[in-house]
Amino acid sequence: MAEDLDDDLDEDEEDPKISARKEDLSGKKRIKEDLLDLFAEIDKGFQQQWERSNGQMDYWDIYNCKLTSKQFYSGNSKIFVPIVHNAINARKTRFTNQIFPQSGRYVEVTSSDGTQPDALTALLEHYVRRAQLRTKVMPALVRNGDVEGQYNLYVSWCERTRNVTWRSKSLPLMQDDSGEHVPNPAAEEVEDIEEEEIEIAHPEVEVIPDSDILVLPSTADTLEEAIACGGSVTIIRRWGKAKIRQMVRDGVIRKDVAEELIEQLSTKDPPAYVNAKGHHVDAAGIQEKTDSSPRHLLVYETFTELKIRRGERRVCQAFYGGEQKILGCRRNPIWSDRLPLLSVPVEKVSGAFKGQSKVQPCADLQYAANDAVNEAWDSAAYALMPVVMTDPMKNPRVGSMILSMAAVWETSPADTKILEFPQLWQHGFEMVAQCTSVISQTLSVSPAAITSGGHGRLGGEKPTQAEVAQEQQVDILSTADAVTVIEEGILTPMLALFIELDHQYREEDLTVRQYGEMGVRANMEKIPPIQMDKRFDFRWFGVEQARSAQQIQQQIAGMNVIRGIPPQQLNGYQINLVPVITQLVENTFGPRLAPLIFVSPEEQMPVPVDQENALLMSGFEAPTHQMDDDTAHIQGHQAALQQMEMAGENKNKKKFLTHIWRHVQQAQAKPQAALAAQNPMQGGEPGVPGGAGPGVAGTPRIGAQPMGPRTQGPAGMIHKDQMQDPAAMPRKIA
Numbered sequence: 001m002a003e004d005l006d007d008d009l010d011e012d013e014e015d016p017k018i019s020a021r022k023e024d025l026s027g028k029k030r031i032k033e034d035l036l037d038l039f040a041e042i043d044k045g046f047q048q049q050w051e052r053s054n055g056q057m058d059y060w061d062i063y064n065c066k067l068t069s070k071q072f073y074s075g076n077s078k079i080f081v082p083i084v085h086n087a088i089n090a091r092k093t094r095f096t097n098q099i100f101p102q103s104g105r106y107v108e109v110t111s112s113d114g115t116q117p118d119a120l121t122a123l124l125e126h127y128v129r130r131a132q133l134r135t136k137v138m139p140a141l142v143r144n145g146d147v148e149g150q151y152n153l154y155v156s157w158c159e160r161t162r163n164v165t166w167r168s169k170s171l172p173l174m175q176d177d178s179g180e181h182v183p184n185p186a187a188e189e190v191e192d193i194e195e196e197e198i199e200i201a202h203p204e205v206e207v208i209p210d211s212d213i214l215v216l217p218s219t220a221d222t223l224e225e226a227i228a229c230g231g232s233v234t235i236i237r238r239w240g241k242a243k244i245r246q247m248v249r250d251g252v253i254r255k256d257v258a259e260e261l262i263e264q265l266s267t268k269d270p271p272a273y274v275n276a277k278g279h280h281v282d283a284a285g286i287q288e289k290t291d292s293s294p295r296h297l298l299v300y301e302t303f304t305e306l307k308i309r310r311g312e313r314r315v316c317q318a319f320y321g322g323e324q325k326i327l328g329c330r331r332n333p334i335w336s337d338r339l340p341l342l343s344v345p346v347e348k349v350s351g352a353f354k355g356q357s358k359v360q361p362c363a364d365l366q367y368a369a370n371d372a373v374n375e376a377w378d379s380a381a382y383a384l385m386p387v388v389m390t391d392p393m394k395n396p397r398v399g400s401m402i403l404s405m406a407a408v409w410e411t412s413p414a415d416t417k418i419l420e421f422p423q424l425w426q427h428g429f430e431m432v433a434q435c436t437s438v439i440s441q442t443l444s445v446s447p448a449a450i451t452s453g454g455h456g457r458l459g460g461e462k463p464t465q466a467e468v469a470q471e472q473q474v475d476i477l478s479t480a481d482a483v484t485v486i487e488e489g490i491l492t493p494m495l496a497l498f499i500e501l502d503h504q505y506r507e508e509d510l511t512v513r514q515y516g517e518m519g520v521r522a523n524m525e526k527i528p529p530i531q532m533d534k535r536f537d538f539r540w541f542g543v544e545q546a547r548s549a550q551q552i553q554q555q556i557a558g559m560n561v562i563r564g565i566p567p568q569q570l571n572g573y574q575i576n577l578v579p580v581i582t583q584l585v586e587n588t589f590g591p592r593l594a595p596l597i598f599v600s601p602e603e604q605m606p607v608p609v610d611q612e613n614a615l616l617m618s619g620f621e622a623p624t625h626q627m628d629d630d631t632a633h634i635q636g637h638q639a640a641l642q643q644m645e646m647a648g649e650n651k652n653k654k655k656f657l658t659h660i661w662r663h664v665q666q667a668q669a670k671p672q673a674a675l676a677a678q679n680p681m682q683g684g685e686p687g688v689p690g691g692a693g694p695g696v697a698g699t700p701r702i703g704a705q706p707m708g709p710r711t712q713g714p715a716g717m718i719h720k721d722q723m724q725d726p727a728a729m730p731r732k733i734a
Contacts, residue, residue, distance in 0.1 A: 020331075021330070021331045021333070021335075022251050022330055022331075022333070023330060023331075024251075024254060024328055024329065024330060025306070025308055025316065025329045025330060025331075026254065026318070026326045026327075026328055026329040028308075030307075031306055031307075031308070031329060032326060034306060034307075035306075035318055035320070035326055035329060036324065036326070038232060038302065038304060038318075039300060039302070039320045039326075041216065041232075042214060042216070042232060042234050042300055042302060042320075045214045045216055045218075045234075046214055046234075046236075049211075049214060052211075052354070053210075053211035055357070055360070056147065056148050056209075056210060056211055056357065057211075058070065058363070059147050059148070059357050059359040059360065059363065060147055062084050062085075062359055062362075062363060062366050063084060063085055063088060063143075063147050063359065064085075065080040065082050065085055066080070067080055067370065070363075070367050071367055071370055071371060071374075072367070072371050073370075073371040073374055073375055075374055075375065075378045076378050076381070077373075077374040077375075077377040077378050077381075078374070079370070079373050079374050079377055080370055081366075081369045081370055081373050081432055081435075081436075083362075083365075083366055083369055083432075083435065083436050083439050083440075084359055084362055084366050084439060084443075087362075087439060087440055087443040087445045088143060088146045088147065088358075088359075088443070089143075090445045091142065091146060091443060091444070091445060091482075092139050092142045092143050092146075095138075095142045095482060095483050095486070096134070096138050096139055096142060098483045099138060099483050099486065099487070099491070099540075100133075100134045100138065105125070105541060105586075106125065106128055106540060106541055107121050107124040107125055107128065107495060107538070107539075107540065107541055108121075108538075108539045108540075108541035109121045109124070109537070109538055109539075110537040110539070111537075118586070120499065121586075123502070124495055124498055124499070124538070127202055127203050127498050127502070130202040130203070131202065131203050131204060131205045133205060137153070137205045137207060140207045141153060141207050141486070141490070142486070144207055144209065144210070145346045145358075145486075146346065146357070146358040146359065146443075147357060147358070147359055148209065148210035148211075148357055149210070149345060149346050149347075149354065149355040149356045149357040149358065149360075150210040150213075150343060150344070150345055150346065150354050150355055151342075151343065151344050151345075151346065151485075151486060151489065151490050152207065152208040152209070152210055152213055152341070152342070152343045153205060153206070153207060153208070153341070153342040153343070153490055153494065154205070154206040154207075154208050154235070154340055154341050154342075155203055155204070155205055155206075155340050155342065155494055155497045155498070155501070156203070156204050156206070156340055156501075157201065157202075157203060157204065157501045157504070157505045158200075158201065158202055158203070158204035159199060159200070159201045159505070160199070160200050160201075161197050161198065161199050161200070162197070162198050162200065163195060163196070163197050163198075164195065164196055164197075164198050165193060165194070165195045166193075166194060167191055167192070167193060167194075168191070168192055168193075168194050168651055169189040169190065169191055169192070169650065169651075170183070170189060170190065170192050170648040170649070170650065171183035171184055171185065171187055171189055171190075171648050171650075172184050172187050172190055173648070174187075182646065183645070183646060183647075183648045189650070201505060201506060203497070203498045203501055203502075205494070208235060208341075210354065212235055212236040213233075213234070213235055213236075213341070213343060214232075214233075214234040215231070215232075215233055215234075215343070215353045215354070216231040216232050216233075216234075217229065217231050218352060218353055218354070219351055219352060219353065220353050221353065222353075223339050223341060223342075223343060224339070226353070227303065227304065227305055227315060227339070228305070230305065231304070232302050232303065232304040233302070233303045233304070233339060233341060234300050234301065234302045234303075235300075235301045235302075235341065236298060236299070236300065236301075237298070237299040237300075237301050237319075238296045238297070238298060238299075239296060239297045239299055240265070240296050240297075241262055241265055244258050244261055244262055244265075244297065245258070245262075247319075247327075247328075251330075252319065252328055252330070253319055253327040253328040254327060254328050257321070257325055257326075257327050257328075258327075260325075261297055261321060261325075261327075265295050265296070265297060297321060298321075298322065299319050299320065299321050299327065300318075300319065300320040300321075301317065301318075301319055302317070302318045302319075302320065303315060303316070303317055303318075303332065303339055303341070304316060304318065306318075306329075308331070314331050314332070314337075315331070315332040315337055315339075316329055316330060316331055316332065317329070317330055317331070317332055317333060334497075334500065334501070334504070335500065335503075335504050336500040338493075338496075338497060338500065340497070342489070342490050342493055342494060342497075344485060344486075344489030344490060346358060346482075346485065347485075358442075358443060361442050362439045362442050362443065365435045365438055365439050365442075366435070366439065368431075368435055369431070369432045369435035369436070369439075372428045372429075372431040372432050372435070373428060373429070373432050375424075375428055376424065376425035376426075376427070376428020376429055376431075376432075377425065377428075379421070379422075379423075379424040379425045379428065380425035382421045383420075383421040383422070383423055383424075383425065386418045386419060386420065386421075387418070387419040387421070388401065388403075388416065388417075388418055388419070389416065389417045389418070389419055390411065390415060390416040390417075391415045391416075394411075394412065394415040395411040395412075395415055395416060397410055397411070401416070444482075487540045491540035492538065492539050492540045494540075495538040495539070495540060496538050499538060555580065555583075555584050556584070559577060559580055559581075559584070562575060562577065562580075563575070563577065585597050605625075605627075606625040606627045606628045607622070607625065609632065609633055609636035609637070610636075612633070612636075612637070612659070613636065613637065613640040616637070616640075616652060616655045616656050616659060617640070617644070617649075617652055618652075619651075619652050619655065620655075621655070622655075622659055623662075624659070624662045624663055624666050626666070626670075628663070628666070630663045630664070630666055630667035630670075631667070633663050634660055634663050634664065634667075637656055637659060637660050637663070638660065640656070641653065641656045641657075641660075644656075
């Protein structure tokens, strides 16, 4: 076993400062004593948190529609009414759509110098999609928050490799006079199979259950406050043998302790032993194998501030495996010293870090609805099976009375009657409907639908248009308030972590190869983490964009008003519409198309020849620039092309030839452009401000809202009054 772990160790040389950050501190006597005292408090904290964790298991049973001992009625029917389940799923769908609007733009980056960092914005948008926030992370996060009362997210950097194989054509090799093998230019290209290892690196986001997280002291408002006041943040991890070996390779845990843990995990249990309980909320260590899960190690991953040297305290990451086993301790692996865990309550409770579950106020009503529907269903079964009453003294032939088609009963109708059971199931379903209404109101699910159902008005009258509009506005405001907590507490700090991890782990050549021209711009805008909070401000923009769906049109109308103000009314002020135009273009077309439509002066600088060669070799398009020295660029590209041909790499030869041809065309067009500049056209073009004047040839007049011609829409088109726009109220119907 020791030989396997030795083979897994990474012996790459690193910078001394990075190595010092990865140094194992658990061997120091003072730090070991402090960690053992800390882990004893953490173990006690999980025990004190057991009641909350046990309650969350009951709430998950409600969401998963499992009948438990909480039910009062125990009859023949075993039905669970999915009221809370449907309400939480409705909230999950509504919140996720609000956070991720259809425009596909989720990130906003603001710089202190007024520039537009489009490459960083596009890179963040790419990481959002690579982390699968829309499909994998956000639905689970919203669901866990409603059931458990806390949003918990863990951000880390993921690096994986793939071995890709493809067909290519190359020249066969020949031996020259010096004995070296070079491509044979006289031979024809032959088909070959190439293979390359591609590294895929991006941020990885994990949703963590609330029962696996402990914050000490529990009265802290934020995780940073808990660390600053001498507390800790702990996460329960579950590791198998493969994970333990990986942590040894990464230098996170000690090799000697890992060998002991793997031996304990390899020990077989007695055949008759089954751990029926299997709970994990009160201790760390080896969890025994149950009938449905294998053995694995329960580990405390704790972040706390330790005194590593005299007068020097640092945020450290420690691992504890139970039974006085400290697996390892090192400084915070994130260079910015932020915690990788993001945690905020769904609704803040004064004096406590964690919030209350949204299911808690609805639990008793859900149990009552289950009892009512089961009693109603049993009652319906009795109503569907009639009881025949007869007098045995007057009807001696009871055995011949059989319920069948066209049956004949030889008895007097006055002596035999069929008992009709009362239709009590109707009252049971009415009780379920009332419980559904109250639970929906408690969870803020579709108030407009509740009003239209007739429960909020006497006699079930149909609501008016004003009432529907008011209920829709309340629904929008409640949704906006809920998703703002996720935006400010989870998503915005997550974007800052994305950039910091990108700065720490991403390699420049890999970025250029994967992201092309966008990667080149991202490398040019690369900044140290110490300047991130002062130079750039990252914010999740999805929620704000969904609230102001009509803001773009208002910006266009406002810009038309501003450009029509006479200069004499400005009293010396100057109008600078560049920030408005750049923001308008980015809001309309997104961070990927905005730099191509409205290019800033910084992005108009020519790209060096070596960077263009790097892009062309990787198979990307490299546009030419008017300020390029076409002759020097052509020579540089031809030299790179010759080196590629000598190496037998001809897969991107067409890219080089096309780019060289563009330089030739541009060099021939420059004299004509210089001649045209000496004789410019007099006057303006029609339809452009300064030419024929406003209002001519399609130019909107000052302050006008741009509108298209009024045409008939396609069949089945939804009327604009029926589309729920967060920024507009439905029109009243006369």
